[in-house]
Amino acid sequence: MRYVEYGRTGKRVSVVGFGGMRFDLAKGQEANADLVRYACAQGINYFDTAPGYCNDSSEAIFGEAFKNMPNDFFVSTKGMPTSFDTAEKAREAVLRSLDRMGVPKIHFYHVWCLRKMEHYELAMQSGGQYEGLLRCQQEGLIDHIVCSSHQPGSEIAQILGKNEFEGVLLGANILNFPYRWDGVLAANKLGCGVVAMNPLAGGAIPKHEKEFAFLADEGETPTEAALRFLIAAPQITVTLNGFTTREHVDTACRVADRAEPMTDADLERIRVHLGRNMNEVCTGCGYCKDCPQNIPIPAYMQVYNDKVMFKQDDQAMIGAMKHHHSWGNLVMRQADAKECVECGLCEEACTQHLPITARLKDIARWEAKL
Numbered sequence: 001m002r003y004v005e006y007g008r009t010g011k012r013v014s015v016v017g018f019g020g021m022r023f024d025l026a027k028g029q030e031a032n033a034d035l036v037r038y039a040c041a042q043g044i045n046y047f048d049t050a051p052g053y054c055n056d057s058s059e060a061i062f063g064e065a066f067k068n069m070p071n072d073f074f075v076s077t078k079g080m081p082t083s084f085d086t087a088e089k090a091r092e093a094v095l096r097s098l099d100r101m102g103v104p105k106i107h108f109y110h111v112w113c114l115r116k117m118e119h120y121e122l123a124m125q126s127g128g129q130y131e132g133l134l135r136c137q138q139e140g141l142i143d144h145i146v147c148s149s150h151q152p153g154s155e156i157a158q159i160l161g162k163n164e165f166e167g168v169l170l171g172a173n174i175l176n177f178p179y180r181w182d183g184v185l186a187a188n189k190l191g192c193g194v195v196a197m198n199p200l201a202g203g204a205i206p207k208h209e210k211e212f213a214f215l216a217d218e219g220e221t222p223t224e225a226a227l228r229f230l231i232a233a234p235q236i237t238v239t240l241n242g243f244t245t246r247e248h249v250d251t252a253c254r255v256a257d258r259a260e261p262m263t264d265a266d267l268e269r270i271r272v273h274l275g276r277n278m279n280e281v282c283t284g285c286g287y288c289k290d291c292p293q294n295i296p297i298p299a300y301m302q303v304y305n306d307k308v309m310f311k312q313d314d315q316a317m318i319g320a321m322k323h324h325h326s327w328g329n330l331v332m333r334q335a336d337a338k339e340c341v342e343c344g345l346c347e348e349a350c351t352q353h354l355p356i357t358a359r360l361k362d363i364a365r366w367e368a369k370l
């Protein structure tokens with residue numbers, strides 16, 4: 001296992017982290033706790049959870065494992081500014097998490113799920129969540145206050161630039177890096193820790209290994225390539241993996257040991273492949289972004305990629321739209337797909353020659369069902 005310093009915290013964390021959002025609950029608490037201990041024995045020392053994960057049982061599973069861990073470890077959990085909007089509620093949430101995990105302190109506590117600037121402002125308001133977390137820090141209950149964000153890179157830079165958070169957790173992977181990497185670079189520039197979640201694009205890569213064969217080097221699977229993209233990247237501190245089996249742990253550890261970052265040429269090859277071999281796919285180049293109606297075309301076309309790549313039906317796409325309205329870049333949209341006036345400017349600019357207006361019509365139809 002490779003260890004790196006998390007930002008400027010002085011803590012040396014494993015480049016592979018255990019994300020506690022995908023435990024197999026059918027196996028029971030002890031079997032899942034055993035998997036956590038197994039990961040720790042393999043050298044993983046960063047364990048990330050949150051209240052609510054796995055039907056609200058994730059913190060308790062970690063708590064069971066933490067009673068008997070084979071090595072030293074770091075604990076990370078979270079609280080949402082929308083749920084814990086006063087300092088007192090924020091402190092109570094921290095105490096609840098400590099109690100459920102049976103630990104004396106949380107090393108990395110996240111202001112969770114910033115999707116727009118209003119969420120950040122809510123956390124920072126006088127008497128709000130951040131104030132409660134500072135109090136916990138003074139009491140020795142939290143070591144480092146960090147955040148998780150689903151915002152564009154420019155907003156991540158704006159927030160981290162204020163020096164209130166020591167790191168950020170964000171969703172980046174080998175398929176969305178053309179859209180998400182600016183947030184990673186902004187955090188790097190400010191000396192913050194960067195934790196990546198969702199390395200396998202929500203399971204899409206292992207599920208469609210044949211379609212994603214182009215991601216891999218000789219002798220590796222597309223899943224291993226997707227893990228290597230993040231685990232070996234010098235810009236990423238920890239890559240969270242939602243392990244459910246020992247084999248998953250072994251794969252991630254093997255990739256960490258290999259630790260060969262993808263080169264700029266590899267990434268360019270993948271970007272071109274995403275465009276050329278998947279002709280119908282939006283590559284996120286952004287050339288279409290000046291829509292007179294302010295429709296966030298690249299963000300919408302990224303969602304439409306799911307339909308193109310995985311042949312999703314209408315029902316699945318309505319689900320995906322719902323998800324992206326709440327969590328993805330579409331949270332920030334100034335206009336909906338239905339506001340397209342078919343001026344044709346975007347299609348003229350599109351480097352992939354995509355039928356954007358026709359796709360927006362499909363999207364408008366799905367949005368009408370939300």
Ligand code: SF4
Pocket residue numbers: 290291292293294295297339340341342343344345346347356357360
């Ligand atoms: S065709 Fe529609 S989406 Fe494209 S630029 Fe014009 S209004 Fe915007």
Ligand code: SF4
Pocket residue numbers: 281282283284285286287288289297298301349350351352353354356
């Ligand atoms: S120009 Fe085409 S490929 Fe580029 S972001 Fe816009 S829709 Fe996607």
